[in-house]
Amino acid sequence: MADKAERPAWRGLVVPAVFTLIGLVILISLGNWQVRRLAWKEDLIATIHTRVVSEPVSLETALAAWKKTGDIAYQPVRVAGTFDHSHEFHVNSTDKGEVGWNVYTPLVTDDGHTVLVNRGFVPYDKKEPETRAEGEVEGPVAFVGLARTPLAEKPNYFVPDNDVSGNVFYWRDFATMAKQAGIAGDSGLVPFFVEVREMDVPGSWPRGGVTRVTLPNNHLQYAVTWYGLALTLVGVFAAFAWTRLRRRPEGAEPSVSK
Structure with missing residues (x-):
């Protein structure tokens, strides 16, 4: 029976590697989702800014547009x-x-x-x-x-x-x-x-003009955060693996040059 100390050090990395991979998938997915949200928010903001400065239309025209597209916000x-x-x-x-x-x-x-x-x-x-x-x-x-x-x-x-x-x-x-x-x-x-x-x-009173036409857009910051956490996770695992692989098996004698 092989001695426990003689088992390859990489075997102790299997479980941490699996959890690291799962974490990476989650973090990268969250980052990708925020990138998609960023594109959606930028398009929405551009649409709002275009519409609010457009010429007013009649209520009848607005109703016709609503029935056609369902989208006349702002x-x-x-x-x-x-x-x-x-x-x-x-x-x-x-x-x-x-x-x-x-x-x-x-x-x-x-x-x-x-x-x-x-x-x-x-x-x-x-x-x-x-x-x-x-x-x-x-x-x-x-x-x-x-x-x-x-x-x-x-x-x-x-x-x-x-x-x-x-x-x-x-x-x-x-x-x-x-x-x-x-x-x-x-x-x-x-x-x-x-x-x-x-x-x-x-x-x-009431005081009109309360419509908020400036929307918060922090999706780029959120995406960078998730991707940054993914890189940090890779770094932590790499440091752990490097330390584990360099560690001398317990009870092993150092090699002596002849």
Whole structure:
């Protein structure tokens, strides 16, 4: 039976090599995923920047584009109609470092469409309409807004559930707002939000122009991090293997020159 000390040193590297290989596959896959996300984000940012400076289109044109492609996010749209202040919704938000609410109100157009409009931001203590009565504009209004695609579901688990009965929303739930306003399933319901870009409002509240058109893009940094960890893992394994292979078997006598 061969002595344990005489077994090749490389045999002790098999298990660490397998785990190192698995780790490399995971880290490189994460890096590749971030590279793909980088390309997607850069394309999205370019699209947003192109659209927000384009000429506003009519609501009818925006609806036709939506039906054709389903993608008109950040397209400037001309809107005219009358607000239905009896069905106002409040979405928790921040603007210029201040915590407050974005005010969403249905607007009925002359041709029978209903648009869920984000009229803009109000401070936390102006959630209730009576605290900013001047801004509850009656009668016909006209403005230019940006089309925004509705969210199909809560963005992530960290976002609280909406308190519908308390009219406190943490994410813009289009379907629930439409249902609460009594316009769910209405053939005239415009299937996207419009966010006011600029509008003269008595008393200054709500304050329009809250759409964020600058998106964070850290995917290159994340990709470099994952690839860097992969290289570090290779270096750690190489150092471990070099040390293991140079180690003299226990009990072995050094060679003596004759």
